[in-house]
Amino acid sequence: MTYELNEKVKNLIPYDPVAGDYEIRLDANESFIDPGKLFREDFLAAVAAVDFNRYPDPAATELRKKFGAFYGVDPENVVAGNGSDELITVILGAFLRPGDKLLSFSPDFSMYQFYGEVYEKTNIVAEKQEDLILTAGDVIDAVRKNRPNAVLLSNPCSPTSLVMSREDVLHIVENTSALIILDEAYMDFSDQSIMKVAEKYDNLILLKTCSKALGVAAIRLGFAVSCPKIIRALNCVRSPYNVNAITQAIGTVLFSKPEYIRKSVEEIKKSRTYLYENIKKLANSPGVRSLIKPETNFVFLELDHAEFVYNELRKNSIIVRKLGDYLRITAGTQKENDRLIQALGEILTRKI
């Protein structure tokens, strides 16, 4: 007998993060600050204290307590996950049934549609307007038209770098009975979070990741904040030891350093403003179509020849993310930003 992969799995295209060695990596929206270097001793001590022969705390109690204290939410309304990616898969896999309608928008985080497909949801994708601004009205119209079981969106949005106001987001949550999965991965760089009131709604799950503002993409750590009923269900369907002990230990150290988090967020915001202001100076160069003022740690730039510019940057050992006619460029160190700006200016003024 031979085993045949089913059509669905056979035809999937794997997520393709950029491989290869580049001197300057501005493609994945990671932090340019590494807390593992800043707090080397604390990290090593935390790892040394792990009981490696034992399963981790299934409830990640200490970690959730610290997370709750930092963000001002009740730890009882928080679930930790192996990155927010894991939480997305758990929510889509268990909260929605096969064939249920999942509404997302385009452009938005590409993994939403991918997981929708893997877990056999009916993906409904609403295109954003030309200016890429998503309004509460757009979302509510799409909900009325398509009657989805769940809506999944990022705010601020990756890749557009735009934020929707708190009022608009709450308006959406309050005016639909669909489950709203709100990904606030980049909200540390903006100021429109609804995390503090998330527990009040019975149709909202808010997601956070430690991979961006907190600078620990390596340890895979994310959180969901929701109402007690949903939290209870999430705890039933996730795997019991989903967050390993090393990640719990490092995450606990990190959230014990609120000054570090606040300071690095400020530094990253300064870097993205610098990157934006300097790319803006190139906005009159031939081939630059549009540039959005970012609420994130990256800049989103529309070009006539995105592919060409992307490849030329690569030749300079600078890697960014290309999405159609756009480049998404992560804010880096001063030196990285300057090299990017210099190379970009040079490429754009060259005759294509």
Ligand SMILES: *Cc1c(COP(=O)(O)O)cnc(C)c1O
């Ligand atoms: C990076 C990113 C994530 C990934 O989070 P992990 O915790 O690293 O899995 C989730 N959502 C958005 C919008 C992101 O950009």
